[in-house]
Amino acid sequence: MGEGRQSVGILGGGLAGLALACLLAERGHPVTVYERDRAGGKLRRLEVGGLAFDTGPSLFTFPEVWRAFLARLGEADPLDLQPLPGGLGLHHTPFGTVPLPVPPEHPLFAEWERYLTRLEPLRPHLGPLLSTPPQLWRPDFLRASRALFGVTGPHLTAEGWIRAQRYPPALAHALRTHALNAGRAPQDAPALYALIPGLVGHEVFRPARGMGALLETLLSFARARGVEVLEGVEVTRLRGTTLTFRDGGAVTHDLLVSALDPQRLRRLRGQGAPSPAARRTVSGLAIYAALPGPAPLPATSVLPPSDFRAFRRALRAGAWPPDTLALVHADGPRLAVLLTVPALTRRLGPDHPWVQAELRRVEETLGVPGLLRSALDVQVLDPLHYAAGGHPGGAIYGAAHPLWRSGPFHPEPYRPAPGLWQVGTGVHPGGGIPAVLGGALTVDRLIGAAIPDAHHGG
Numbered sequence: 001m002g003e004g005r006q007s008v009g010i011l012g013g014g015l016a017g018l019a020l021a022c023l024l025a026e027r028g029h030p031v032t033v034y035e036r037d038r039a040g041g042k043l044r045r046l047e048v049g050g051l052a053f054d055t056g057p058s059l060f061t062f063p064e065v066w067r068a069f070l071a072r073l074g075e076a077d078p079l080d081l082q083p084l085p086g087g088l089g090l091h092h093t094p095f096g097t098v099p100l101p102v103p104p105e106h107p108l109f110a111e112w113e114r115y116l117t118r119l120e121p122l123r124p125h126l127g128p129l130l131s132t133p134p135q136l137w138r139p140d141f142l143r144a145s146r147a148l149f150g151v152t153g154p155h156l157t158a159e160g161w162i163r164a165q166r167y168p169p170a171l172a173h174a175l176r177t178h179a180l181n182a183g184r185a186p187q188d189a190p191a192l193y194a195l196i197p198g199l200v201g202h203e204v205f206r207p208a209r210g211m212g213a214l215l216e217t218l219l220s221f222a223r224a225r226g227v228e229v230l231e232g233v234e235v236t237r238l239r240g241t242t243l244t245f246r247d248g249g250a251v252t253h254d255l256l257v258s259a260l261d262p263q264r265l266r267r268l269r270g271q272g273a274p275s276p277a278a279r280r281t282v283s284g285l286a287i288y289a290a291l292p293g294p295a296p297l298p299a300t301s302v303l304p305p306s307d308f309r310a311f312r313r314a315l316r317a318g319a320w321p322p323d324t325l326a327l328v329h330a331d332g333p334r335l336a337v338l339l340t341v342p343a344l345t346r347r348l349g350p351d352h353p354w355v356q357a358e359l360r361r362v363e364e365t366l367g368v369p370g371l372l373r374s375a376l377d378v379q380v381l382d383p384l385h386y387a388a389g390g391h392p393g394g395a396i397y398g399a400a401h402p403l404w405r406s407g408p409f410h411p412e413p414y415r416p417a418p419g420l421w422q423v424g425t426g427v428h429p430g431g432g433i434p435a436v437l438g439g440a441l442t443v444d445r446l447i448g449a450a451i452p453d454a455h456h457g458g
Ligand SMILES: Cc1cc2nc3c(=O)[nH]c(=O)nc-3n(C[C@H](O)[C@H](O)[C@H](O)COP(=O)(O)OP(=O)(O)OC[C@H]3O[C@@H](n4cnc5c(N)ncnc54)[C@H](O)[C@@H]3O)c2cc1C
Pocket: 011, 012, 013, 014, 015, 016, 017, 034, 035, 036, 037, 038, 039, 040, 041, 042, 043, 056, 057, 058, 059, 060, 061, 233, 234, 235, 236, 259, 260, 261, 264, 284, 286, 338, 386, 388, 389, 390, 396, 423, 424, 425, 426, 431, 432, 433, 434, 436
């Protein structure tokens, strides 16, 4: 290899691995992605009853991070992001329904405006907060952290911050729901997560050709830069910069990047034991249904747990909560119901009594009894599915860290060992597409600073 030109092996072809593959290939490094299953990870295209469904992420938020990613690659945006009607959706709280963002004609609009004003100082710093290495000596990260603490004040948790603002109960309940973007109850989520609905605001999108277009785009950017994406190749061991595969083969690269859950990485390196259920973020049960006709529902409906204290107690005990967060996406005859469940490695289907009760609650609350029974076909992804390529128990955002190590001050190092870097949902704070892309931009910047670009170096 010429000076600067480093062969890079990336473990995991989810969105994080593919995004970083594009960025490092853009620097002129030859990149190979090793994916145990299919590229896309949690985002994959399913066919249900002859209809195409995209699994995993359904809401595309904080598009400025995507635009920063495109700018780094010098690419135009092929996604044609479309605003999702109704934004974050209609929240059915025990105190009344609340659309987020709250529209001007709604009785809670003045309180919503008060909320937006409170977090306004943070808005310009959001991009840096999501895509800058979290190092306090970096001026942009320092400014962003100051702005964040200026808004959250002394409150460590989302619950603490929301209570202190004394919002009407319906708005407070709807805001609490979004703490679950941290994969945790609002009492255990950093205060930053209470601000998410306001920071997202009206910027809730989906690519015109569905979320699958994001995966297609990343794959085409990667291929155009010569990245090799090897599917069905599972890494079973990592020592130094040498990878061993399930079929016994091995390969050594100059540089490795893990885009896996950090605990999986530790196991491959011969370290660490699985986290206990109480120290995991939540998992999900996703039900994709092909209906005979369009569902009479808004694009997104949100049913929060009716009592967050009971919900938290259950999660901590690794038990079923009395009721949970249900997200319902309706798109013509396509219906997706996503239930938040504890991250217990367990097969779970629509016939489970707890799931049945939750689905009844969803149908009754939305006024569509029997809707799922009318489906022509249904497919279910359960915690076992999410555990197969991810964190134990199927925890969507990986391990749950103590508060003082959550959010921007996360404990996962970007470079756990010489020659080894890591990205992905369980590494960069936030979870979801913005964190995955922001994390890839961050690690690309750090690698770029550590190793000269191949274009310039040799
Ligand atoms: C139901 C659900 C709803 C969601 N909703 C949203 C949303 O609305 N908006 C949003 O922004 N985000 C959402 N998310 C989160 C988002 O989908 C994820 O954060 C993101 O897709 C994770 O990408 P990743 O690359 O970090 O991880 P993954 O997608 O988990 O990728 C890791 C990859 O590594 C592979 N792998 C594992 N072990 C090995 C090995 N030993 N060798 C080789 N390969 C291996 C896996 O097969 C997998 O492909 C949702 C997630 C779920 C599950």
